Amino acid sequence: MYLLVFLLCQWLLSTSMTNVSPMPVKVKFSDSIEYKVFQSFEELEALLGEASDEDILVVNFWATWCAPCVKELPYFESFLKTNQSKKIRVLLISLDFPKHIQSRFVPFIENHQLKSELYVLDDPNENEWIDKVDASWSGTIPATLFMKGDQRIFTDQEMHSVDDIEHYIKKL
Amino acid sequence: MKNFVLRFAMLLLTASVLISATIPGDGYKIGDTATDFELKNVNGEMVSLSDYPDAKGYIVIFTCNECPYAKMYEDRINDLNNKYASQGYPVIAIMPNDPNIQPGDSYENMQQRAESKGFTFPYLIDEGQEVFPQYGASKTPHVFLLNADKVVKYIGAIDNNARDAASADQKYVEDAIQALEAGNDPDPATTKAIGCGIKVKS
Numbered sequence: 001m002y003l004l005v006f007l008l009c010q011w012l013l014s015t016s017m018t019n020v021s022p023m024p025v026k027v028k029f030s031d032s033i034e035y036k037v038f039q040s041f042e043e044l045e046a047l048l049g050e051a052s053d054e055d056i057l058v059v060n061f062w063a064t065w066c067a068p069c070v071k072e073l074p075y076f077e078s079f080l081k082t083n084q085s086k087k088i089r090v091l092l093i094s095l096d097f098p099k100h101i102q103s104r105f106v107p108f109i110e111n112h113q114l115k116s117e118l119y120v121l122d123d124p125n126e127n128e129w130i131d132k133v134d135a136s137w138s139g140t141i142p143a144t145l146f147m148k149g150d151q152r153i154f155t156d157q158e159m160h161s162v163d164d165i166e167h168y169i170k171k172l
Numbered sequence: 173m174k175n176f177v178l179r180f181a182m183l184l185l186t187a188s189v190l191i192s193a194t195i196p197g198d199g200y201k202i203g204d205t206a207t208d209f210e211l212k213n214v215n216g217e218m219v220s221l222s223d224y225p226d227a228k229g230y231i232v233i234f235t236c237n238e239c240p241y242a243k244m245y246e247d248r249i250n251d252l253n254n255k256y257a258s259q260g261y262p263v264i265a266i267m268p269n270d271p272n273i274q275p276g277d278s279y280e281n282m283q284q285r286a287e288s289k290g291f292t293f294p295y296l297i298d299e300g301q302e303v304f305p306q307y308g309a310s311k312t313p314h315v316f317l318l319n320a321d322k323v324v325k326y327i328g329a330i331d332n333n334a335r336d337a338a339s340a341d342q343k344y345v346e347d348a349i350q351a352l353e354a355g356n357d358p359d360p361a362t363t364k365a366i367g368c369g370i371k372v373k374s
Contacts, residue, residue: 065240066368095366097240097335124333127342130364138310140369156369 033109035118041129044093044121053149056088056172058165061143063095064104069142072159079165080116090116095141098122148172199308200316200324202361209303211266211296214283219264219294221322228260229352230318231345234309236267237285238276239368242312244334246289252345253293261349263293268304269371304370311367317348325352328363
């Protein structure tokens with residue numbers, strides 16, 4: 001009996017260990033909405049680094065608990081829709097907490113059927129990585145980084161229209 | 173004509189100095205002296221820094237009811253006050269949001285939160301939203317540690333792990349107080365963290 005309990009514990013332990021993966025976890029849904037979880041900012045940096053020089057990247061930091069973030073998301077979505085033929089990628093980086101991914105983040109992206117690339121950044125060492133996004137960023141969200149090749153434009157201003165987004169794109 | 177150009181240039185210079193001095197969000201840098209304030213506490217009394225004549229320093233924290241980050245730090249803010257008020261470093265919390273934009277941060281809701289969480293520190297409302305821009309607070313929670321002379325010595329987060337106090341291995345505010353106690357300047361003097369932007373009348 002004790003052996004059985006011991007083995008069961010071992011099995012539980014081993015399965016829980018395999019869940020803690022340092023690599024991004026890719027999750028697929030029945031309705032094919034995908035997202036990845038980055039355990040460290042370096043993983044996000046690596047992804048941004050892979051972009052070609054012609055690609056325009058719109059990287060938006062948000063969370064389901066952030067009302068102004070949720071308000072501006074439709075503008076990013078419709079911006080993406082109208083620019084689908086161009087080399088433009090919209091990356092939505094959620095800062096929702098790990099314990100809220102299943103309970104809040106997943107229902108949100110399903111309800112809104114988001115078409116942007118979806119990521120969750122789970123790196124608690126904010127004092128380290130906020131400056132790597134932009135030295136002028138205090139850490140408030142929403143915040144958006146526009147990138148093309150070596151060019152980077154950062155803003156912590158909320159987008160009030162698709163035109164607001166276009167305005168930054170034109171500066172690149 | 174030359175005189176006119178010179179005068180115009182002087183005017184521009186004066187204007188630019190004036191504008192840069194009044195840009196909101198500029199706020200305090202390390203080494204600046206903070207001005208006192210008089211704000212209403214949840215118990216109805218007005219509170220100022222000058223109410224603490226024996227203070228060796230002040231832990232001024234801009235925080236609120238609604239922001240998830242602020243909520244995660246509520247118990248830690250209480251702990252800070254319980255540990256350091258008796259040592260001469262009281263916590264003074266200020267709620268900077270406009271309750272018309274975020275009703276959960278109304279004065280009545282602040283009173284309820286202070287009651288239910290057993291806040292041992294004053295929880296003040298920045299009515300008119302004039303104090304937080306002076307400090308340069310941009311989010312909740314946002315800490316400003318002042319010394320006895322109200323000189324700003326540390327600006328930033330409470331520690332380096334919002335979601336789990338036990339996992340925080342750098343307790344910025346506590347380390348900064350210890351530095352002041354040892355007669356040193358805090359290092360780091362500033363830190364960054366994710367937070368909720370302050371809700372301002374538009």
